[in-house]
Structures are given as structure tokens and as C-alpha cells.
Amino acid sequence: MAPQSSAEAQPLHVMLTVNAAWNIWNFRQPILKALLSKGHRVTVLAPADDSVPKLQEMGCRVLPLEMSAKGLNPLEGLRLRRTCVRAFRQERPDIVFSYTIKNNLFGAMAARTCSLPFLPNVTGLGTAFLSGGALQRVAEGLYRHAFRSLPTVFFQNEDDRALFLSRRLVREEQTEVLPGSGIDLERFAAAPFPEGPExxxxxxxxxxxxxxxxxxxxxxxxxxxxxxxxxxxxxxxxxxxxxxxxxxxxxxxxxxxxxxxxxxxxxxxxxxxxxxxxxxxxxxxxxxxxxxxxxxxxxxxxxxxxxxxxxxxxxxxxxxxxxxxxxxxxxxxxxxxxxxxxxxxxxxxxxxxxxxxxxxYDEGLIVAAYERAMVQMIGRGV
Missing domain, CATH: 3.40.50.2000 (Glycogen Phosphorylase B;)
Structure with a gap:
């Protein structure tokens, strides 16, 4: 194998944004471990909670994010977009991974403003998207606007992907379905079946x-x-x-x-x-x-x-x-x-x-999918 150039060997700065830090700790550890093991810098932009010390101990930097996780109030959305723009410009990550509805929507808009590669993961649709009526139309309009220029949008199941395609919120070539957030088969090992009559x-x-x-x-x-x-x-x-x-x-x-x-x-x-x-x-x-x-x-x-x-x-x-x-x-x-x-x-x-x-559902499948997307978007993988 040819030696890497100094530019190729330089660590990446990857930012992950979500509506609660515990989400990263509970569900995204395979990605964190893969990035950190290769020497990349990882910054988590999320509302702080008791998982912050655990993320810091892993080697992540955590920036508190002021946001409300509920609702799609347009004014709150604009504030979140501005907050993300400031954070992206200050931190200058090479790529942003996003999870949860509002971070996907307004983070994508902020990343476009900052000309940053942005990779959202649609982990669920939320009550607003499924409510019908005006609220659903607002949600669909936001998705259509936020995701229109993204090269890749991850989904967690085929039904959600099909729904987005049927409503023309994404294009088929943008989409990829992941097996959830993966599972550590060693940590969640098969347990002996319990005995007893009850x-x-x-x-x-x-x-x-x-x-x-x-x-x-x-x-x-x-x-x-x-x-x-x-x-x-x-x-x-x-x-x-x-x-x-x-x-x-x-x-x-x-x-x-x-x-x-x-x-x-x-x-x-x-x-x-x-x-x-x-x-x-x-x-x-x-x-x-x-x-x-x-x-x-x-x-x-x-x-x-x-x-x-x-x-x-x-x-x-x-x-x-x-x-x-x-x-x-x-x-x-x-x-x-x-x-x-x-x-x-x-x-x-x-x-x-x-x-x-x-x-x-092995977590290695998730890491491989992010590797492919990163190569497509910035020319380098995990």
C-alpha cells in the first residue's frame, strides 16, 4: 500500500448533532468508537445531560446546544438554524452527522449556509409528520427544503424511506436504509432463558x-x-x-x-x-x-x-x-x-x-455505511 500523504493522514473533525446528548451515548457509540480509534476529532453538539461526562471520557468534546426538542415552531426553528450556523462557523468541522427531527431539518439548512457536508439520519418521523393537516404540510415542506441538495440521507427502515419518496421529499438516489443504529453483539450477548412458572x-x-x-x-x-x-x-x-x-x-x-x-x-x-x-x-x-x-x-x-x-x-x-x-x-x-x-x-x-x-443488525454494518457516505461526500472515510 502506498504511503498516505500528509493531507490524507491529517485527522478529520467530525461533529454530531442531536436533540439530547444521551442519544449519542446510547445509540451512536459504534460511530464514535470508529472515529476516535482512527484519531479523528469528535465534537457533539447537543443539549447537555448526565451523559456528557461519559462522552468526554470517551474522548469527545461536547458543546451545549440550546433548543427545544418538541414541536416545529417556525421561530424556534429559525433560532436553532442560527445557533447551528454560529457553531459550524466557529468549530469548522469537516462533516456533520445529524440525528433527530429538528437537528436534521435546521442543521441541514445551517450546513448549506456554511457550505458544510451534512449527513442526516432519519431516526423517526415524529407526531407532526404523521398528524395530517397543516402541521404535516409544514413538516413536509421543511424536509423537502432541507434535504433537497444532500447527496445522502440515511433511513432506519424501508417504510420511512418509501414514505419520503412517495411524498417527493427526497430522491431515490439520495437514500440508503440502515439497520437501525446497529447492535454490539458482544455487549448484548445471548442470556440464559429464565426458569419459573410465572x-x-x-x-x-x-x-x-x-x-x-x-x-x-x-x-x-x-x-x-x-x-x-x-x-x-x-x-x-x-x-x-x-x-x-x-x-x-x-x-x-x-x-x-x-x-x-x-x-x-x-x-x-x-x-x-x-x-x-x-x-x-x-x-x-x-x-x-x-x-x-x-x-x-x-x-x-x-x-x-x-x-x-x-x-x-x-x-x-x-x-x-x-x-x-x-x-x-x-x-x-x-x-x-x-x-x-x-x-x-x-x-x-x-x-x-x-x-x-x-x-x-451488527454494528459493523453501520460503520461501513458511514464510511461509504464519507468517501462520497469528502473523499475520505472513517
Whole structure:
């Protein structure tokens, strides 16, 4: 191999922007590790939270970003665009990777102003995009304007990509579908299947209406009334800032009723997944549901709704079961079907999921996709 020139050997400065620093810590570590291992500088531009020290310990520089993660208020959008322009001009990154809706939209506009390569990852569509009416038209107009000149736009599932293409928000040659954010198959290793007569269902998600929390409770209530030997648990934070949030009062009523157990939050979900027999996500729509990917990697069967994102991870009757969206009754039927399986069938379903994650979701596939995009956009990869 010919020696690299000094220009080629010079480290890159890569900036990642997102609506919460924890998103980078939880979901983007494969990219961070790949960049840092090659000696590149990495700056995270995001609202600060308790993940900042962890990112700094990895070797990232973190710049706090003032923004509201919710809504598409035009004035807030203009402020975010100006804030990004200032940060891009001051930091002068070689390329910007972006995640989450507002950072994708207004970050792309700011990058165009600064003539910076910009690579967005559409990790989900958000309530505004799916709401219909004027709000949806505003969201579509913003996407069409922000993404029009970008060479590459990543999507987390084929359904979201197809929707953007059908509404002419992107061109086909711009798009590429990634297998979510990938999974570290060593960290999320297959766990021994739990023993015991009582089946433990676990939902891992923020307590939002759009995650299907109410349907989960409704289905659990049906099974409890039938005397099922099962426990129904939820691991996840309440999110009072989100307009679809479940209130703490309603959650307390469910717990007092004895229909579900709220486990709060956990810095490491692996022990909770390992102790469960089945992981459940009755969401209304997902990008690439991290909960299901992690659980499948740990060889746990899944129950999820037959919606974009979820159905990419769950192959019905192979590594899990799919049910109808917004239907507690359909979810209850899936619970009954799972309860009727013996331990061998459940274990085989989990092992099938593990094999699927190894074949389709290994984090190395994500790093390779970013490598190709960087070569296309700036002539150099990770």
C-alpha cells in the first residue's frame, strides 16, 4: 500500500448533532468508537445531560446546544438554524452527522449556509409528520427544503424511506436504509432463558401514548382478569414535556390496581431483559426500535405491533409475534399465544432473533455505511 500523504493522514473533525446528548451515548457509540480509534476529532453538539461526562471520557468534546426538542415552531426553528450556523462557523468541522427531527431539518439548512457536508439520519418521523393537516404540510415542506441538495440521507427502515419518496421529499438516489443504529453483539450477548412458572412480560419504553402504553395496560388487565400466570412490567421514564406523555397520576393508578409494575429507569437494561421471558413494544410507529433490537440480540422473544420499524425487527411467528396497532385486544391475543408456548418454543424463538441480529443488525454494518457516505461526500472515510 502506498504511503498516505500528509493531507490524507491529517485527522478529520467530525461533529454530531442531536436533540439530547444521551442519544449519542446510547445509540451512536459504534460511530464514535470508529472515529476516535482512527484519531479523528469528535465534537457533539447537543443539549447537555448526565451523559456528557461519559462522552468526554470517551474522548469527545461536547458543546451545549440550546433548543427545544418538541414541536416545529417556525421561530424556534429559525433560532436553532442560527445557533447551528454560529457553531459550524466557529468549530469548522469537516462533516456533520445529524440525528433527530429538528437537528436534521435546521442543521441541514445551517450546513448549506456554511457550505458544510451534512449527513442526516432519519431516526423517526415524529407526531407532526404523521398528524395530517397543516402541521404535516409544514413538516413536509421543511424536509423537502432541507434535504433537497444532500447527496445522502440515511433511513432506519424501508417504510420511512418509501414514505419520503412517495411524498417527493427526497430522491431515490439520495437514500440508503440502515439497520437501525446497529447492535454490539458482544455487549448484548445471548442470556440464559429464565426458569419459573410465572411468565414475565417487559415493555421497555418512555411512558408515552404513542408507544402503546395504554394498550399494554389494557391487554394486561384482560390477562389478569383471566387468571393468567404472568407479570406485566414497564421499564422507562415518564416524560412530562411530551404532549403524549402518560401522567404520573395515571401510572400510580395502574400500579395501585395491580395490573402493571413500573420499574422506573435503569442505566443498564441488560439485567431487566435477561430476567424477562418476552419483550413487548406496542408502538404506533418506530424508526428502528432499539428496545426490540437489544432484546433480540439477547435471545428474547418479542411481541410488537405490525407497524413500520417494529415489523422490520420482528418476523412474525419466527422471532416474535406481531399484533394490530392501537388494539389492546389484539395485544392480549398475542400474550395468550405466547403463554400457550412451552419453554422450548420460546427459547427457539429467542435464538432465531439472535441469529437475525447477527446477520442483519451488527454494528459493523453501520460503520461501513458511514464510511461509504464519507468517501462520497469528502473523499475520505472513517
Amino acid at each position: 411468565t414475565r412480560f417487559l415493555m421497555v419504553a418512555r411512558l408515552l401514548r404513542d408507544k402503546g402504553v395504554r394498550e399494554y395496560v389494557e391487554a394486561a388487565r384482560m390477562l389478569k382478569a383471566e387468571g393468567a400466570q404472568a407479570r406485566f412490567q414497564i421499564l422507562g421514564a415518564t416524560d412530562s414535556e411530551n404532549r403524549t406523555a402518560i401522567s404520573r397520576e395515571e401510572l400510580a393508578e395502574w400500579e395501585a390496581e395491580g395490573v402493571i409494575e413500573h420499574l422506573g429507569t435503569a442505566p443498564d437494561v441488560r439485567p431487566h431483559i435477561a430476567s424477562a421471558h418476552c419483550i413487548v413494544l406496542p408502538s404506533y410507529r418506530e424508526g428502528a426500535p432499539r428496545t426490540l433490537i437489544e432484546a433480540a440480540a439477547m435471545a428474547r422473544p418479542l411481541i410488537a405491533t405490525d407497524v413500520p420499524g417494529c415489523k422490520s425487527v420482528v418476523d412474525h411467528a419466527a422471532n416474535g409475534l406481531l399484533c394490530k396497532v392501537r388494539s389492546g385486544a389484539s395485544l392480549a391475543d398475542a400474550f395468550r399465544r405466547f403463554l400457550a408456548m412451552d419453554t422450548g418454543e420460546r427459547r427457539e424463538m429467542g435464538q432465531t432473533g439472535r441469529a437475525k441480529m447477527a446477520a442483519e
